[in-house]
Amino acid sequence: MLDVSKPATVRDIMRHYGISCRKSLGQNFLVDRNMIKKIISVAGLTPECLVVEIGPGLGALTVQAAQKAGKVLAVELDRGLIPPLNEVLEGAGDVEIVPGDALETDFDALAGEKTGGTFGRGGQAYKVLGNLPYYITSPLLMHLLTGRFNISLMIIMIQLEVAARLTAVPGTKEYGSLSVAVQYFAESKILFRVPGSCFFPPPGVDSAVVRLSLRSGPPVAVHDEELLFKVVRAAFGQRRKTLLNALAGSGLGGDKDFWLQVLENAGLDPRRRGETLTLAEFAALTEKIK
Numbered sequence: 219m220l221d222v223s224k225p226a227t228v229r230d231i232m233r234h235y236g237i238s239c240r241k242s243l244g245q246n247f248l249v250d251r252n253m254i255k256k257i258i259s260v261a262g263l264t265p266e267c268l269v270v271e272i273g274p275g276l277g278a279l280t281v282q283a284a285q286k287a288g289k290v291l292a293v294e295l296d297r298g299l300i301p302p303l304n305e306v307l308e309g310a311g312d313v314e315i316v317p318g319d320a321l322e323t324d325f326d327a328l329a330g331e332k333t334g335g336t337f338g339r340g341g342q343a344y345k346v347l348g349n350l351p352y353y354i355t356s357p358l359l360m361h362l363l364t365g366r367f368n369i370s371l372m373i374i375m376i377q378l379e380v381a382a383r384l385t386a387v388p389g390t391k392e393y394g395s396l397s398v399a400v401q402y403f404a405e406s407k408i409l410f411r412v413p414g415s416c417f418f419p420p421p422g423v424d425s426a427v428v429r430l431s432l433r434s435g436p437p438v439a440v441h442d443e444e445l446l447f448k449v450v451r452a453a454f455g456q457r458r459k460t461l462l463n464a465l466a467g468s469g470l471g472g473d474k475d476f477w478l479q480v481l482e483n484a485g486l487d488p489r490r491r492g493e494t495l496t497l498a499e500f501a502a503l504t505e506k507i508k
């Protein structure tokens with residue numbers, strides 16, 4: 219079996235298949251055996267697990283995941299990688315390569331279709347794994363979180379700076395709409411840093427592995443989830459403004475008097491900045507909008 223955890227093997231494969239790393243698709247391949255093992259170990263894979271991997275690349279994580287999980291579905295956008303990936307995965311276990319765009323994928327439908335309904339919507343929950351393509355990290359995360367897929371756990375590698383935003387708390391410069399959304403759908407933790415030297419080619423920035431444990435229900439009660447996220451985006455849209463000015467100027471409708479009343483009803487000081495509000499406060503604010 220080809221050992222893709224070595225940069226020399228990755229180079230050989232690329233030469234042999236006449237391909238190169240496509241920067242536009244965020245192709246930085248993991249080439250550090252210890253790091254690959256460490257990522258797989260925190261996913262807690264067992265033979266009962268179904269894993270959906272996003273962007274298998276040349277299979278560095280895929281091969282190891284397939285040795286621990288019952289089945290791996292690997293969604294890869296770059297069709298040029300599929301022939302080498304097939305070679306790398308030969309004899310690796312139960313892995314299916316799924317050509318396609320993860321941003322467009324209905325993961326529950328895919329899991330159901332590939333397991334005869336055992337996993338996915340109405341079936342068992344599955345795990346998501348991925349060294350995510352950096353150019354679409356935020357939209358991909360939002361797709362995974364807001365899609366209400368039957369996912370129990372995500373182990374993802376992302377840029378350190380994005381990981382900090384994901385897990386940020388109110389009042390910090392990293393805290394933003396992504397932090398609030400992640401908190402609404404999941405419990406998140408940065409597990410460890412991954413230096414740029416673990417990749418081929420090295421990306422020039424450090425990354426981090428993040429664990430997202432998806433909640434079975436939201437931690438705050440809101441009747442209109444869509445409105446909650448509109449309010450959050452409005453509050454962060456103009457970070458330097460007070461909450462009152464940001465909301466009144468946001469296009470959500472309502473003049474200053476309206477928002478003053480809403481904020482008062484929610485027990486929030488209109489002079490605060492949006493970036494200081496907790497998820498519970500955003501929820502309380504949303505509930506007072508009529």
Ligand code: SAM
Nearest residue numbers: 246247248273274275278295296319320349351
């Ligand atoms: N998992 C491999 C590894 O760790 O070495 C590759 C990770 S590389 C950072 C990201 C992978 O995602 C690439 O293989 C890239 O082609 C793929 N990719 C990029 N955009 C994608 C998309 N929209 N859907 C699925 N895969 C995508």
